[in-house]
Amino acid sequence: MKKTRYAAVGTGGRIVMFIDPIVKTYGADAELVGLCDTSETRRTYHQQRLSREYGIPPVKTYADFDQMMDEQRPDCVIVCVPDYLHHEFIVRALDRGADVISEKPLTTDADKYRQIAEAVQRTGRHVRTTFNMRWTAGIGKVRELIAAGEIGEVKHVDFEYFLNTSHGADYFRRWHSQKKFSGGLLIHKSTHHFDVINWWINGIPRQVFAMGDLVFYGKKNAEKRGDHKLTTYRRYQENPDPAADPFHLDIAENETMRALYLDAEKDSGYLRDENVFREGITIEDSMSLLIKYRDGTMVTYSLNAYSPSEGFRASISGDRGRIEYYEPHATHIITGDEKVELLSTKHQSSLILQKHFQEPQNVEIEVLTGGHGGGDPRLQEQIFSHPPPADTMGRNAGHEQGAASLLIGAAANISMTTNQPVQISDLVELRPDAIHLNELT
C-alpha cells in the first residue's frame, strides 16, 4: 500500500508529537515530506534533529507553505502553528486537495470556523481535530461507565480544572497571553475540557454564560500583593536575581528551549520567556461558566491558572447515580522535549461510582505510559497506522466535533464582554437537528 505523505506547518514545541512517530514508528505506512515554518532556526532544528536521532536524510524545509504544497503534494497537512492561524492553513491545505490534522483548538472563533466548514464543504476533504485527552485511560473509563448506563441519564456535570504556578504561569509568558493569538485560555486550554464533557455526555452545547478576569498574573495584580520586585524585568533572561523569583524560567538552560526559542529570536523576534507580571496581558486567569446542552444537561465549569497544584475534578450526576473523577497532574512546563512526561502516571487518579441507594465503589483505572497520560501515543497510533485499531468508543473527532468544543469558548468570550448568555446557534448553525455529539463529524 502507498505510504501517506505528510507535511507539517508550524515546527515549534508541539510538532514533535506528530513528526517523530511518523519517522520513528510508522515509517512503513507514513512518510514525512516537508516541514514549513517562518522561522528558519526552528524548521532547521527539527530537520537536523530528525536526521540525527533517526538516521533519515534531511526532510525538505520551507518558509513558503504554498511552495511546499506545490512541490511535495502531501496527502495530509499537520497544522501546528499558533491557534489564531489554524484556519488559514487548514483552508489552504484543503483547497490544495490535502486532508488536515489540526492541533486543538480547531480555531479561535466562529468566523474562522465558518471558513473551515465552507472549505470542507467545497473540497470534500477531511479535517481531524486532535483531542488527545479522549485517549487517556481515566477519561475513557468515565465515558465507558456513562455509555453503559451506570448512572442513568446524565443531567448535570461540575468540572473544575486548576493549572499550577509552573504550567499555568507558562501560558502568561508566551503568545498564549494575547487573546488575539490564543483566544484566551477558554479557547486554548478549555477546548480540551469542553471536548471531554461533550464526549462523556455525548452532547452538543446550546447556551453559555461566562465570567472571567485577570486576578493573579499581570503587573497590577503583583503590585497589589506587594510583589513589585517580580515586575521589574521585561523577560526572565533579564532577571538580575533568578533565585529570588519563583516564576523564573531560564530558556538558555534547557537544550530544546534554547535551540527552539532563544536561538530563533534573531529570525522570529518571538520572546518565549516574558515576565508573567508585566503589563499588556489580555487573557483571563480565572473563569467560570454555565453551559446548557441541547438535551437539557447543565454544566458548571471553572478554570484557574494560579493554583499550587494541578489537575481536575469532575462530578457527573445522572438520574440513577453519580461519578466522581479526580485526576491530579504533575508539575511540568511544556518544552517539546519528548523526555518530559507531561502528565505523570505516578500521580494517582481516582474514580468513584455511586449508584442511587448503594455504597460508593472505587473503579480501577489502567495505567498508561507516554505523554499526556498515555493519550499522545494512542492518538498517534490511530492517526498514522494503516489500518488503525478499531475506534470502538468514537474517540476520533472531525471538524464539527472540534467546533462543538471551541464554540463554548468563543461564546464564553462574547458572554464575558456583554455580561449576557450566548446562544451558540447565533454564532454557527452546527447541524441544528442534531442532539448528540456522535451525530457530528
Ligand SMILES: NC(=O)c1ccc[n+]([C@@H]2O[C@H](COP(=O)([O-])OP(=O)(O)OC[C@H]3O[C@@H](n4cnc5c(N)ncnc54)[C@H](O)[C@@H]3O)[C@@H](O)[C@H]2O)c1
Ligand atoms: N494537544 C496538546 O496537548 C497541545 C500541547 C501543546 C500545544 N498544542 C497546540 O499546538 C500548536 C503549536 O503550539 P506550540 O506549543 O508548538 O507553539 P510554538 O510557539 O512552539 O510553535 C508554533 C510554531 O509556528 C510557527 N509559525 C508561526 N506563524 C507561522 C506562519 N505564518 N507560517 C508558518 N509557521 C508559523 C512559529 O514560528 C513556531 O515555530 C498550538 O495550536 C497549540 O495549541 C497542543
